[in-house]
Amino acid sequence: MTQLQLNMAMKVLRTILAWGVALLLFFPLGWLVLTAFKTELQAISVPPLLFFTPTLENFSIVQERSDYMHYATNSLITSVLSTILGLALAFPAAYAMAFIKGKYTKDILMWMLSTKMMPAVGALVPIYVVAQTTGLLDSLTVLTIIFTLSNLPIMVWMLYSNFKEIPGEILEASRMDGATLWQEFRLVLLPLTMGGLASTGLLCLVLSWNEAFWSLNLSSAKAGTLAFLIASYSSPEGLFWAKLSAASFMAIGPIVVFGWFSQKQLVQGLTFGAVK
Amino acid sequence: MAYLELRGIEKSFGEARVIKGVNLEIQPGEFVVFVGPSGCGKSTLLRLIAGLETTTAGAILLEGRDITNLPSSKRDLAMVFQSYALYPHMSVYENMSFALKLAKADPAVIEEKVARAANILNLNDYLKRTPKELSGGQRQRVAIGRAIVRAPKVFLFDEPLSNLDAALRGQTRIEIAKLHRDLGATTIYVTHDQVEAMTLADRVVVLRDGVIEQVGTPLDLYDRPANQFVAQFIGTPQMNVISAAKIPSFGPDSKLKIPDGWFVGLRPESVVLVPGGAGHFRAKVELIEALGAETLIYVSTEQGAQLVARQTARTGLVVGDSVGIEIDTTTVHFFDALGRIAAIN
Numbered sequence: 001m002t003q004l005q006l007n008m009a010m011k012v013l014r015t016i017l018a019w020g021v022a023l024l025l026f027f028p029l030g031w032l033v034l035t036a037f038k039t040e041l042q043a044i045s046v047p048p049l050l051f052f053t054p055t056l057e058n059f060s061i062v063q064e065r066s067d068y069m070h071y072a073t074n075s076l077i078t079s080v081l082s083t084i085l086g087l088a089l090a091f092p093a094a095y096a097m098a099f100i101k102g103k104y105t106k107d108i109l110m111w112m113l114s115t116k117m118m119p120a121v122g123a124l125v126p127i128y129v130v131a132q133t134t135g136l137l138d139s140l141t142v143l144t145i146i147f148t149l150s151n152l153p154i155m156v157w158m159l160y161s162n163f164k165e166i167p168g169e170i171l172e173a174s175r176m177d178g179a180t181l182w183q184e185f186r187l188v189l190l191p192l193t194m195g196g197l198a199s200t201g202l203l204c205l206v207l208s209w210n211e212a213f214w215s216l217n218l219s220s221a222k223a224g225t226l227a228f229l230i231a232s233y234s235s236p237e238g239l240f241w242a243k244l245s246a247a248s249f250m251a252i253g254p255i256v257v258f259g260w261f262s263q264k265q266l267v268q269g270l271t272f273g274a275v276k
Numbered sequence: 277m278a279y280l281e282l283r284g285i286e287k288s289f290g291e292a293r294v295i296k297g298v299n300l301e302i303q304p305g306e307f308v309v310f311v312g313p314s315g316c317g318k319s320t321l322l323r324l325i326a327g328l329e330t331t332t333a334g335a336i337l338l339e340g341r342d343i344t345n346l347p348s349s350k351r352d353l354a355m356v357f358q359s360y361a362l363y364p365h366m367s368v369y370e371n372m373s374f375a376l377k378l379a380k381a382d383p384a385v386i387e388e389k390v391a392r393a394a395n396i397l398n399l400n401d402y403l404k405r406t407p408k409e410l411s412g413g414q415r416q417r418v419a420i421g422r423a424i425v426r427a428p429k430v431f432l433f434d435e436p437l438s439n440l441d442a443a444l445r446g447q448t449r450i451e452i453a454k455l456h457r458d459l460g461a462t463t464i465y466v467t468h469d470q471v472e473a474m475t476l477a478d479r480v481v482v483l484r485d486g487v488i489e490q491v492g493t494p495l496d497l498y499d500r501p502a503n504q505f506v507a508q509f510i511g512t513p514q515m516n517v518i519s520a521a522k523i524p525s526f527g528p529d530s531k532l533k534i535p536d537g538w539f540v541g542l543r544p545e546s547v548v549l550v551p552g553g554a555g556h557f558r559a560k561v562e563l564i565e566a567l568g569a570e571t572l573i574y575v576s577t578e579q580g581a582q583l584v585a586r587q588t589a590r591t592g593l594v595v596g597d598s599v600g601i602e603i604d605t606t607t608v609h610f611f612d613a614l615g616r617i618a619a620i621n
Contacts, residue, residue: 103290169361172328175348176355177375177422187374191365 029252035245043241058246066229068250075225075251077140078215079208082147083201086155089148090200094159095189099168109160112153120150120213131218138220146218147208154207155200162196163189199265206266209255226251278337279304279462280325280430285334287320287486294320296486297334302430302464307456310466311473312483313509318466319434321483325464326432327351338429354423355432358439360415362407368394368418369403375426393421396455413444420452424459433465437472449475470510474498482506504615507541513572513584516542517611522581523557532620534610541609544586548602549573549593555600559583561593575599 035043037054062068097105127146128137136142166189174188190197212227219228230251233244259266278301287295294317302308310318323329325336327348336344343351354375362371369390376386394400397417407415416436423431436452437445453476456463467473473480474494482489482497482505490502494510501507507515520534534540552558559575562582573585573593583601593599612618 167359167361169357169359170363172326172348173355173357173361173422174363174374175328176326176353177426178349178378180349183378188363 032245032248035241036249038242038245040240040242043245058242059250062233062243062247062250066232066247068229068247071224071226071229071251072254074140074143074219074223075209075227078143078147078225079205081140081144082151082208083204085144085148086151086204087197087201090152090155090159091197093156094163095185097156097160098163098166099171109157112156116150116153124217128217137218138223140223142218143215143223143225146214147211150211150214151204151207155204158200158203159193159196162193162200166192195265202262202266206255206259210252278302279306279339280464281335281337282321282325283335283337285321285324285336286332287317287324287329288332294486295324295332298486298488300481300488300491302462304462305460307463307465307476307478308481309473309477309479310464310481310483311468311470311509312489314468315485316483317486318468318483320486322355322432322434322464322466325430326353326355352429353432354426354428354430355434356416356419356423356436358435360407360419360439362415362418362422364407367404367406368399368410368421371407371418372403372421372425375422389425389427390421393424396424396458397421397451412440413448416440416448417451420455424455427461429462431461431463433463435467436465437467437469452476471512474510480510482509500617501541501609502617504539504541504611504617507609507611507617511543513544513586515609516544516547516581516583518542518581518583522577522579532605534620537613538618539611539615541611542583542603543607544572544584546604546607547583547585548604549575549585549587549591550600550602552598552600555602557601559599559601561595561597561599564591564593564595566590575601577601 034050036058037056038049038052039055039057042049042052097109131137131142170192171184171188174184179187209225210227211225212231215225215227216231219225221228230244230247233240233247280302282298282300285295285298286293298321300308310321312318320329324331327343327346331344334344335342338351363374366374372390372393373386376389381389390403391400394403397420399414399417399421402410402414402418407418410418416439419436433452437448440448449472452465456476465472465476477494479491480494480497481491484505490497490506492500497506497510501510501515504517508517518540520536520538520540523534523540548555557577557579559577561573561575563574565572565574570586570588571591573587573591574582575585576582585601610618610620
């Protein structure tokens with residue numbers, strides 16, 4: 001084989017491999033979408049049906065049985081609020097860590113991140129009890145707070161690595177130019193970190209929207225998010241695959257569309273500092 | 277009364293004492309250069325004056341007013357950073373007008389001042405560009421322009437030329453000198469390059485390990501160094517410093533006896549090569565650097581002292597030749613065992 005043929009073969013192999021991985025990742029999602037348009041009988045048929053007459057019946061049943069908009073609104077409120085709150089807390093924290101480095105800055109950063117390594121369930125009982133005694137169980141407040149806190153380490157890290165790309169001398173120059181701290185934030189730091197801020201916010205939005213563990217454990221019919229809506233179809237009368245799929249489809253739909261439009265920002269944010 | 281006065285300034289970072297008590301008075305319109313090897317504290321001292329670091333002890337007075345604890349934004353000083361530190365998201369015009377805008381100056385005044393500064397610095401054609409679209413030299417000029425526009429009480433320069441290539445550095449150095457002549461602004465300039473210090477300064481402050489070694493005009497430092505450190509720091513090639521053991525006297529006939537443990541300092545131009553047999557010492561040529569305008573000849577004496585001689589004339593000598601060395605004894609410096617300047621009576 002010549003070098004050219006070898007290169008060609010490698011290229012084909014790589015393409016097949018890439019498609020294989022992509023399909024593998026996409027398969028559950030694709031299957032979910034397909035199932036959402038089947039009848040319950042078609043959904044559990046063996047062998048699985050690939051071709052069938054699609055029906056919208058599941059969607060109307062889901063909408064009838066439970067108020068989609070109610071859960072969607074809860075999801076929207078908690079993710080937007082937790083994102084805003086998270087950014088408000090993470091911004092000054094990352095600023096201090098990036099520009100006013102102390103002896104323990106690195107340790108604090110590692111400690112913050114290490115909290116993400118603990119399984120969430122480890123903190124479930126104390127948090128549940130706190131929520132219960134403060135009367136915040138099944139409220140949007142508690143979900144917003146929990147989402148904010150659980151995303152905070154990642155947000156601080158992302159903003160920190162974003163801020164670190166900015167030479168401190170630029171901020172010092174603005175101080176020499178007579179800028180107050182607020183002007184330094186607003187006129188210099190903010191415009192320079194807009195990209196990082198946006199991708200951090202986007203990621204937090206996605207993570208909060210997809211959060212299931214805490215919403216399932218701390219909320220119910222009143223403050224439940226879309227995760228709660230989906231889970232409600234796996235019980236108690238047994239599994240209804242088609243309806244479960246329809247509910248899931250409606251739950252992930254908005255965030256997939258959102259992610260599609262912001263993918264450039266998201267990728268940029270997640271690979272900060274990785275490449276020059 | 278001094279315009280800017282440093283009184284017993286000290287700065288520590290944790291355990292490390294970086295500035296160990298600095299006293300200095302700067303007169304209005306003066307161009308003062310802080311020079312010293314890296315780690316001597318010259319940049320830290322500048323940052324203390326700028327208010328970008330807090331002083332551990334001592335006071336900074338500007339026009340008699342204590343500004344030691346004033347934030348940078350209230351000191352009315354302008355600084356040109358080594359990295360230029362331009363605002364990357366703003367155009368050249370916005371960069372230069374930023375301070376005035378913050379000070380809420382009249383837009384017409386801002387425009388006029390920026391235009392004048394741009395004119396001085398040849399930046400008229402670049403006002404709409406962003407820093408990214410400029411060359412290193414142009415960025416440097418914008419950084420200087422940003423300082424000029426404000427007409428601050430004192431200009432602070434932190435190694436502003438070290439990011440430029442050699443040719444541009446020389447050119448910008450001349451521009452800065454002209455600018456100072458035209459504007460007459462009080463300037464403090466930090467550099468590790470003694471040529472910049474010598475060419476720009478009205479007065480040079482030589483720092484080492486957080487302490488001022490000597491303050492004086494460039495030629496003062498060159499002709500009358502206070503100690504061996506200053507003597508060797510100023511001037512290229514370095515002053516020859518030889519232990520008395522290797523030069524016990526200037527020839528057998530000399531009445532001058534140099535005490536044990538002392539050192540003799542000779543500027544390269546004070547070392548004159550004469551035909552073998554003549555002069556104070558015998559020596560052998562080890563290396564010749566012909567630079568065109570001047571020639572540097574490295575020799576080693578019979579006693580083992582290494583010397584460099586500088587002469588403007590070209591030389592017919594080659595490596596290995598024997599020569600005599602004649603010392604211009606009126607320009608010899610003596611240093612005691614501690615490196616302090618000393619005199620022989």
